[in-house]
Amino acid sequence: MNAIIIGSLLISLLHAVIPNHWLPVLAIARKEKWPLSQTMRVTFIAGVSHVISTVAIGVVLGFVGAELMDSIEQFTRIVAPSILVLLGFYFISQHYRHHHFHIDKQQLQGKSKSRLIGSLVLAMFLSPCMEIEAYFLLAGAKSALLLLLIATMYAVISLGGMLIWVRLAYKGIIRMNWHALEHNAGIITGAILILTGLVSYFIG
Template sequence: MIALIAGSLVLSVLHALIPNHWLPVLAIGRREQWSLRQTTSVTLAAGLAHALSTVLLGGIIALAGRALSDSVEPFTHFFAPAVLIALGLFYIYQHHRHKHFHLHSKPVISPRQVVISLVIAMFFSPCLEIEAYFLMAGATGWWLVAVLAVLYTVVTVSGMVLWVRLTYQGLVKMNWHTLEHNAGIITGITLVLTGVASFFLH
């Protein structure tokens, strides 16, 4: 349980830091000449849409984890951590195929259409990396699923808003391209370490 919560927290922080989602919002806000307040509001809406779809999918996956836990005793101890490790290895293997965000010229559309498009895009791009944690949480109990849902939503959304505000004002300068390029391998290592720890900390 400790490893599961710690791993979820680390992954949520990394997810908020890696600019896969909030950088497009910032870039479009710059292009559309939004104010800091407007950019923050759109980031908040997009982040909540993203978190909502992730948590909804997580709840469905938690049901599967609960069913497996009730019918297969070794699930919590062996199979669930193995899923984390396998998923982590998959992300490490696939990280070199990661697609980066590039803002290309697009036809002029209304600000409302831009915002709606961003929110819809974020809703239909749930964080699949965190879903393995919901699978394990379902095997433990719904209280843990709720903890992960709240933890993920708060950390991810607040992190997105924070980084957008800081970078909008030029207060933070980082090599975002390098960070985003290595997002897959960072996620993979986090999943593998959580899976290994889950074998020993239950």
């Protein structure tokens, strides 16, 4: 159980830092000359939309995990850790194929403010964090309480992280090579998934 919590925490933190979701919001806010207050409101709304879709899928997978636990005795011992390891290798392979999912801010520019915000919210809703979903599956197989904990932890960290990074970047307090961080996210994510799967298998 500890491996699931730690793995979920690391993925949530990584997801909050990676700029592929919140950086387009910041770029558009600067282009449209939005004040910080409006930028933060739009970030919050878009972030909530993103969290809702991610958690909704996660809860469904959690119930699936609970059902599998009841019907497959070895699910949490063998099957679930194997899913994590396989997903880890998948995300690493996607990195080397240069498949990176992000919001295309170019397609969002040139729209009215209401359509722009609506497009951002819809784009965030339609791009849930698939990296965390395997942890919902495992958590559901353990207990409903663990599933709730993972969902709450992910929501708070992801939304809070987006708001913090947008605020700091808007004010110019932080300057990082965001492209390099986003580019290597697949390797980092994959490594966390594989490590969690191995720990769950040998210690679980």
